[in-house]
Structure formats: structure tokens, C-alpha cells
Amino acid sequence: MKMEEMSLSGLDNSKLEAIAQEIYADLVEDSCLGFCFEVHRAVKCGYFFLDDTDPDSMKDFEIVDQPGLDIFGQVFNQWKSKECVCPNCSRSIAASRFAPHLEKCLGMGRNSSRIANRRIANSNNMNKSESDQEDNDDINDNDWSYGSEKKAKKRKSDKLWYLPFQNPNSPRRSKSLKHKNGELSNSDPFKYSNSTGISYETLGPEELRSLLTTQCGVISEHTKKMCTRSLRCPQHTDEQRRTVRIYFLGSSAVLPEVESSLDNDSFDMTDSQALISRLQWDGSSDLSPSDSGSSKTSENQGWGLGTNNSESRKTKKKKSHLSLVGTASGLGSNKKKKPKPPAPPTPSIYDDIN
Amino acid sequence: MNKDAQMRAAINQKLIETGKRECFKELLRPKLTECVWKDQLKVHCKEVIKEKGLEHITVDDLVAEITPKGRALVPDSVKKELLQRIRTFLTRARWLSL
Numbered sequence: 001m002k003m004e005e006m007s008l009s010g011l012d013n014s015k016l017e018a019i020a021q022e023i024y025a026d027l028v029e030d031s032c033l034g035f036c037f038e039v040h041r042a043v044k045c046g047y048f049f050l051d052d053t054d055p056d057s058m059k060d061f062e063i064v065d066q067p068g069l070d071i072f073g074q075v076f077n078q079w080k081s082k083e084c085v086c087p088n089c090s091r092s093i094a095a096s097r098f099a100p101h102l103e104k105c106l107g108m109g110r111n112s113s114r115i116a117n118r119r120i121a122n123s124n125n126m127n128k129s130e131s132d133q134e135d136n137d138d139i140n141d142n143d144w145s146y147g148s149e150k151k152a153k154k155r156k157s158d159k160l161w162y163l164p165f166q167n168p169n170s171p172r173r174s175k176s177l178k179h180k181n182g183e184l185s186n187s188d189p190f191k192y193s194n195s196t197g198i199s200y201e202t203l204g205p206e207e208l209r210s211l212l213t214t215q216c217g218v219i220s221e222h223t224k225k226m227c228t229r230s231l232r233c234p235q236h237t238d239e240q241r242r243t244v245r246i247y248f249l250g251s252s253a254v255l256p257e258v259e260s261s262l263d264n265d266s267f268d269m270t271d272s273q274a275l276i277s278r279l280q281w282d283g284s285s286d287l288s289p290s291d292s293g294s295s296k297t298s299e300n301q302g303w304g305l306g307t308n309n310s311e312s313r314k315t316k317k318k319k320s321h322l323s324l325v326g327t328a329s330g331l332g333s334n335k336k337k338k339p340k341p342p343a344p345p346t347p348s349i350y351d352d353i354n
Numbered sequence: 355m356n357k358d359a360q361m362r363a364a365i366n367q368k369l370i371e372t373g374k375r376e377c378f379k380e381l382l383r384p385k386l387t388e389c390v391w392k393d394q395l396k397v398h399c400k401e402v403i404k405e406k407g408l409e410h411i412t413v414d415d416l417v418a419e420i421t422p423k424g425r426a427l428v429p430d431s432v433k434k435e436l437l438q439r440i441r442t443f444l445t446r447a448r449w450l451s452l
Contacts, residue, residue: 015358016448019365020440025425027378027436031386032395032424036416039399043411048403 208248217244365444374443378436385432391424398423 042048064073083092088105103109107116203211211217216227218236226244227236369375386392402419403411 016441016444019362020437020444022362023365023369023378023440024433024437027375027382028425028428029421030379031382032421033417035392035395035424036413036420039396039403039420040411040413040416043403043408049400 205249212245212248216241217248219244365447368447369443378439381439382432382436385435386428389429389432391427391429391432394427395420395424 039048063071065071066073069075082095084095084098085092086098086101086105088102093101104112107113211226214231216229216231216233216236218227218233218240219225220227227233229235231241366375399416399420402416406415
């Protein structure tokens with residue numbers, strides 16, 4: 001190698017040039033050879049002459065450059081004024097309106113099915129005035145959005161109720177059970193009718209009564225149905241609930257909350273003492289057994305439910321768990337309104353325990 | 355002469371080893387395409403093929419016909435540029451080998 005390298009350095013320019021030329025010639029020959037191979041392959045595979053066109057077909061596709069025409073020689077507004085004959089109804093329709101017409105004519109496509117459904121639902125409504133079936137569209141829409149929302153709200157309100165009264169014993173469980181049962185028994189027959197309320201026309205008196213003890217029951221003006229939310233549903237007032245119950249069950253009807261105080265009588269204790277004992281059992285810390293506390297609780301109770309006490313003594317209906325929660329909830333709500341009084345008794349409870 | 359031949363062989367080897375040969379080739383190819391050298395040669399090819407007949411054409415025939423034409427058709431600009439690069443390479447090689 002060294003000898004060759006040294007000889008390289010001894011080269012003069014002409015020789016260098018000659019070598020350069022040679023190298024160049026080699027490169028060009030390589031390119032030519034490569035090209036020949038390509039051509040030969042194209043010939044043998046048969047695609048060599050593919051890009052050739054005869055002059056006749058060249059003329060057919062010549063670019064058009066006249067005013068009013070596109071490069072293919074077509075007129076711009078040609079299809080607007082044309083009329084097509086519909087294969088279904090054999091009418092002649094304008095070309096631009098043809099596609100939507102076909103959609104409706106053949107009954108395919110999104111809009112036509114929607115319109116058909118609505119028509120069916122409307123005709124159903126007209127035919128069966130007493131049926132529970134409402135407009136399918138509305139039902140479906142309500143089911144999905146309003147129903148789930150309602151459910152979520154309901155659960156939340158339930159949670160708020162139970163929080164201050166955490167007790168593994170019956171009141172909560174039975175209330176929830178009862179609620180479940182209530183829901184199951186009441187809502188099952190009406191499950192398919194609607195999700196937002198119950199139509200009172202088809203309910204029997206017993207069912208009505210049980211319904212009214214567990215649910216709000218206020219009749220909505222829009223849908224003429226009873227509200228299925230809880231007894232403390234924020235959408236309706238107690239007045240409304242009382243009105244509904246009176247309307248259905250007669251003048252002796254009372255709100256279920258009121259009936260809670262019944263159990264005080266059934267246990268043969270005074271109202272306040274029963275409440276206190278029950279509350280202690282429930283584990284409420286805000287109400288003390290002491291006189292001050294009891295007087296306040298009785299005050300609270302009186303304030304909320306006092307007017308109904310006399311009525312409740314006359315009618316004996318309800319079950320303990322419901323009443324308990326009713327009481328608790330009543331007190332809970334009262335507590336919200338009067339935050340101050342319950343506060344001072346708190347330390348005294350702990351004193352008693354200790 | 356032997357020395358020359360040896361020298362040329364050595365240079366060629368260097369060219370290949372450094373990858374410069376491929377480099378030059380890749381440089382030449384697009385240049386030839388864009389200066390329509392290929393299209394001209396293609397036209398010539400078609401004539402040759404029509405002359406000889408599509409079925410019986412062979413690579414040797416093509417090569418024999420095409421190569422001289424191809425060499426002649428290379429435009430001067432391309433030729434000059436390529437030669438320049440080769441010279442540069444050789445000079446560099448000569449200096450480096452020292």
C-alpha cells in the first residue's frame with residue numbers, strides 16, 4: 001500500500017485528469033446499464049409502452065378552455081333545472097330536491113324514522129287517553145337524563161338524613177328496607193309507565209295510602225302525576241303534601257311525619273321523654289337528657305309538629321321506624337333552623353357518660 | 355503500465371471503501387433524471403425495441419445500442435460537475451496518503 005500511495009503523490013495533473021475521466025466514464029456507464037436493465041424488465045413485464053396514448057384518445061380528453069364550461073367541458077348549472085322521476089311515487093322532482101324527497105318517500109334515513117315514531121306516538125296518545133303511556137320520545141329522554149338525576153338527588157338527600165343518626169339498629173335499616181319495599185311494590189307495576197311520577201287514577205286506596213306514607217305524593221300540574229320523591233322532597237312543601245293526603249284519604253289524613261309522634265303515645269310515654277330516649281338510642285349528641293336539653297327538644301318538637309299532635313292522637317297508624325326517622329328528620333330540620341339552643345347541652349352529655 | 359493499472363485499481367478500491375463511488379452515483383442519478391437525459395434515452399430505446407421487435411429484445415442488445423447514445427447525451431453541466439468532484443476526491447486522497 002505504501003508504495004502505491006507514494007506513487008499517487010508522484011502523479012502529475014494530466015494523469016490525475018485521465019484517472020478522473022476514467023472514473024467519470026465508469027459512473028456514466030453504470031447509470032446506462034442500470035437504465036437498460038429497467039427498460040428490459042419493463043419490456044418483458046409488458047408495461048413499457050403503457051404510458052403511450054394514441055392521438056385519438058388524446059383529443060377526447062383535451063383540456064377545455066371555453067367560457068361557461070369547466071375543463072371537462074361540462075356546464076355548471078346543468079343539473080339544477082333538470083327533473084327526475086321518482087321511482088317510488090312516479091312524480092317528477094327537481095334534481096336538487098331529489099335526495100331528500102327519496103329519503104322521505106322510501107321511509108329510510110334518520111329524519112323519516114323520527115317523524116314516523118312521533119306520528120305513532122301521537123296517534124297512540126289520541127287513541128288511549130287513559131293509558132299511562134306517554135310520548136315515547138319524551139319518556140325516553142326523561143328516563144335517561146331526568147330519572148338518573150332524580151335518583152342521584154334522592155340518594156344524596158337520604159345520605160344527609162342518615163348522617164347524624166348513624167345506628168346499626170333498626171330505624172335506619174328498616175327505613176331503607178321499607179323504602180325499598182315501598183319502591184318495589186309501588187313502582188314495579190308502574191315501572192313501564194313513567195319514571196318521574198305515578199298516575200294516581202290507577203291506584204287503589206290501600207296502595208295510595210302506602211304510597212303516601214313513603215313518598216311525597218304531590219301531584220304535578222304538568223303531568224298530573226304524583227311525585228315519587230321522598231317525604232322531604234324540596235320541590236314540594238308540606239302544605240302541598242298535606243293537601244294531597246287530605247284529598248285522597250279524607251279529612252283524617254295526616255302527613256306521615258306527624259304520625260311519628262303517635263309512637264310516643266303507643267309507648268305510653270310523654271312526647272318529650274320518648275323523643276329523648278329514642279334520640280339517645282340513635283346516638284345523637286346534640287340533644288341531652290338533661291332538663292334544659294329536653295325542654296329545648298320538646299320546644300323544638302312542638303315548634304315543628306305541635307299543631308299536629310292533637311290530631312295524631314286521634315288516628316293511630318304508623319310504624320315505629322318510619323316515625324323515628326320522621327322524628328329525627330323533623331328534629332334535624334329544626335336543628336338547622338335553630339342552631340344555637342342545641343349547642344350548650346353538648347358538654348353535659350359527656351359529663352353524664354363519664 | 356502495470357503501475358498505472360495497479361494505481362487505478364488502488365484508487366478504485368479507495369473509492370469504494372470510502373463509499374464515495376456510491377455517493378457519486380447517487381449524485382448523478384437525479385441529475386440525469388431532471389435534465390431529461392432519461393426521457394431522451396427512453397425514446398431511443400423505444401425505437402430500438404420497435405426495430406428489433408418486442409419479443410426478442412435482449413439485455414445485450416439494449417446495452418450495445420443504448421450505452422454509446424447515453425454517454426453522448428449527458429449534458430455538459432452534469433459532466434463538468436461530476437469531474438470536478440472526482441478531481442477533488444483524488445487530490446484529497448493524494449494529500450491524505452502522504
